[in-house]
Amino acid sequence: MKINWWPWGVLTLVSLVLLSFFVLYPLAVLFGNSVVDDGGGYSLAAFATLARDSQYLQAFRNTLVLGFSVTACTVLVGVPFAYMVARYEFPLKNLVAVLPIMTIVIPEIIVGQSWLLILGNNGLLTNFFADLGIELPSFYGWTGMVFSMTLVYYTYIYLGVLAALRGFDGALEEAGLSLGTSPLVTKMRVLVPVMLPAVLVNALVVFTLVVGNFALSMLLGSRVPLLSVMTYNTFVSEMGGSPALQSAMSVVSIAIVAIVLFFQKRVVERKMYTMTQGRAPAPVRVRSGAALLFTVAVGLVILASMLPLLIVFVGAFTETSGPVMRWGSWSLGSLQRALQGAPEPIINSIKFSSIATLAGVSFALLVSYLTIKKRNTFTQALDYIVVLPLTISGTVLGIALVQTFNTGWLILAGSSGIMVLAYTVRRLPFAVRNASSTLFNIPDSIEEASISLGVSPFMTFFKVILPAMKASLISAAILMWVTTISELSASVVVYTGGLETMPIAIFRQVDGGRLGLASAYGAALVSVILLPIVVAIKVFRINLFSSK
Template identity: 75%
Template sequence: MKIEWWPWGLLTLFCIALLLFFVAYPLSVLFGNSVTDTDGTVSLQAFSMLLQDSKYLTAFRNTLILGVVVTCCTILIGVPFAYLVARYDFPLKSLVSILPVLTIVIPEVIVSQSWLLVLGNNGVVTNFFADMGIYLPSFYGWTGMIFSMTLVYYTFIYLGVLAALRGFDGQLEEAGLSLGTPPGLTRLRVLVPVIMPAVLVNALVVFTLVVGNFAISIMLGSQVPLLSVMIYDTFVSEMGSNPMLQSAMSVTVIGLMAFVLFFQKRVIERKVYTMVQGRAPGVERVRSWKALLFAGGVGLIVVLSLLPLAMVFIGAFTKTKGPVMHWGQWSMDNILQAIQIAPQPILNSLKFASMAMVIGVSFAVLASYLVIKKRTAMTQFLDYLVVLPLTISGTILGIALVQTFNTGWLVLAGTSAIMVLCGTVRRLPFAMRNASSMLYNIPDSIEEASVSLGVSPMKSFFKVILPVVKASIASSAILMWLTTVSELSASVVAYSGGLETMPIAIFRQVDSGRLGMASAYGAALVTVILLPIIISVKAFKINLFSGK
């Protein structure tokens, strides 16, 4: 397709230049540092150290084990959950079928902190059983990580499989039953192959999220060597010195994720089934003990996954003294201290998230318009660059940005700019995906008619396109806001004195054993996340997950 250099070609080049400088260039610096010795010579010393030192090999093995175990657990929960919701009608189904979506917007730092309030060494359930002479095993380590991550990530499996089940042609299953095949065997032969691509795609997504997880890993699994935590510890210990080892570990993780994504593409492409539009299977209404069993089973999963929202507010108003929480005794001290005495993390979060939202949404709307409506070889390259941050974890992205912009003509490290940059780059792919949701449905003829009437292309963009996609823009802005304000993994390696945000404050307070103050910041964080969602859904009727 012929490139229209004015204005769209130049704007495409501008977007590509920004992404090359703030995304691709930092990653190239990270790769370069991984093979550059202290004297500036090329060396594989860091990779050799990773292969020879048992602690790094142990961390690599633990990371793979954690990823596989959590992925299997999410499949064991998400697939049956989706099947029950898609095939059966039971009490409270409409409520429990949508509530799991909320787990996606609960910050992982809140999840970790809340489960410590419940099952930690001084947790309410731990103390309850201790008073009865029953001592629960420690929640720290493998148990806490697997339990918490499963409840955080099963929603990805649930939503993917639910969509596949609702698109399944029920006539295929009826044909198998008409041939005398038992129902169980029919589902195994017909249904399982159709939903398997959805299971595999989302399972690999979960695996990459677990491998790159930082918040839950460092707060609950500090005694278990993991790559994500070890990269952070190495970054802190190497601060101001040669970043060779931290870079080599980061490149190793990037290589692992790249291999998983390549495996996903190769395997999934071979297991794609084209489904001709047909009649969806009927929903079976269950009664008596089956209804109670189904409702109780899915309800328990939903309650456990949403329990952090309740616990963080209970902990914020619980009387505390140092690391000890006096359950059942209420106090406003934690809230007052967070708001009046130490409000800086709250103000920083609001400021950084607002700036990242404005920059990110503006860029996402322009880039998505170029990619969808002005398709050229350059816009395809732009599309690849936008999704590049999805392939790396937040901690590695933060390290790459700090290594790149801590010296030279553009120094951003230690300033508010790098905090905004971390949030913008990290969440830009999500904002762009949401911003583009309605552009596909806008006929090109609408814009062409405006241009044919003498309106310039830029004015047509602002007067014709933007008003039509305003719902998607608002949805992108809210999603960009709530994901940026809860960002921890990238910002925790980029922040310096005076730039602490609420997630960082929660992390530091939990690390020092002050769960009361952590809960106060957590309550503030949950409030600034949920309020925009409630307002957008109730007042403006915006569907955050579809952009309509």
């Protein structure tokens, strides 16, 4: 393929160099450190140590069990939910169809904190039932993790299956019924094979997210050993020492995700069905008792998944005395301590996320334009590298960045630069995919017409392409902002004193039992997340939560 070196070929090489240095190089350092001993020689001693460590093996098994358990629960919740929304009409359906998408913007640290406020040892419902003489089982451990992660991740299954159902040609079902097949058998033979790839693909996404989950695992895991938590604890305890063990743990975590992605590529994609867009079956209106049952069923799921947004604000205004929440007594004390006494986490979060969003969206705009509109020999490699952080958990990425930029000519560890770098690298794939969405629909002829009229390629980009991408760039910026400002797993690894952000502050306050102050920081975090979303919807008229 012929390369137009100026300017697009040069920009492609510059982008490749930047991504190689800040993505591939840290991963290479991480893998290299996992196979060296203290003397610098080649050794697999770290992996051998892990293989003999019963606690680590237990953490490995627990992580897989948690991944499969949560994935199964999200399928059990998401598939029926999507089927009801796609095939039936019931009261408040339009609202019900959109609300699950909004749960994506709720930070996991807020979810964990809120459920502790409700069902923790001093939780609202825990105390309520205790006064009635009923002792609820502990929310810590498997119960809390599976429950909270299911409510966080079922949306991925819901969205995937809903899209598959809305793209399904109802004539196929009608043909099966016309041949005398029962409705149940028809659905099993016709509908299920079409839905299955969407279920499997999104289930694998959920599984990888659970394996790499840090916030909920750390807050609710209690004494359940898990890979993400053990990797973090090993990193914290070994700072300044040999990085071999923490690197080996990180490599194993990456290997789990790589195996899952390989399974998706080799097995799931073979079951994909190509279908010409047809007429989806018209939703059936359900009445009386059935309508009530449908509304209650989906309403309970929605209520449980949206409850953290309400509880975090209730907790912020609740009077506290040390670790004790005085439910029903209201106070501004926690908010005053957070906003006036210790505002640094709020300021740091806004500062780091703003810089990361600006840098990430700018770079995402360049990369998406190069990979879609200016393809050459190197753009395919660029496209692969830019999505690589999706396969790496935040904890692993943070460890790789610290190990790489802790020494040498570019020392970022201990500075705000490594915080911004961790934010940008971790969330860049989301911005690239969002920025790319519009470019596919912009005909090349428009750009060529502008150039033929004497406008330079650069000016054509700014005068023609950029205005057409306005909506997708705003969406990419909001997505980048929401995901960076709520980032915990990578930032808790790379931060040092004075660089604490709101998610880190919440994590530390919850760990110390100060749920009131944690709620105050949580309320501030939710507020700065929702503000740009409201602006995008009301001012720019961008429908971020369309269910279509």
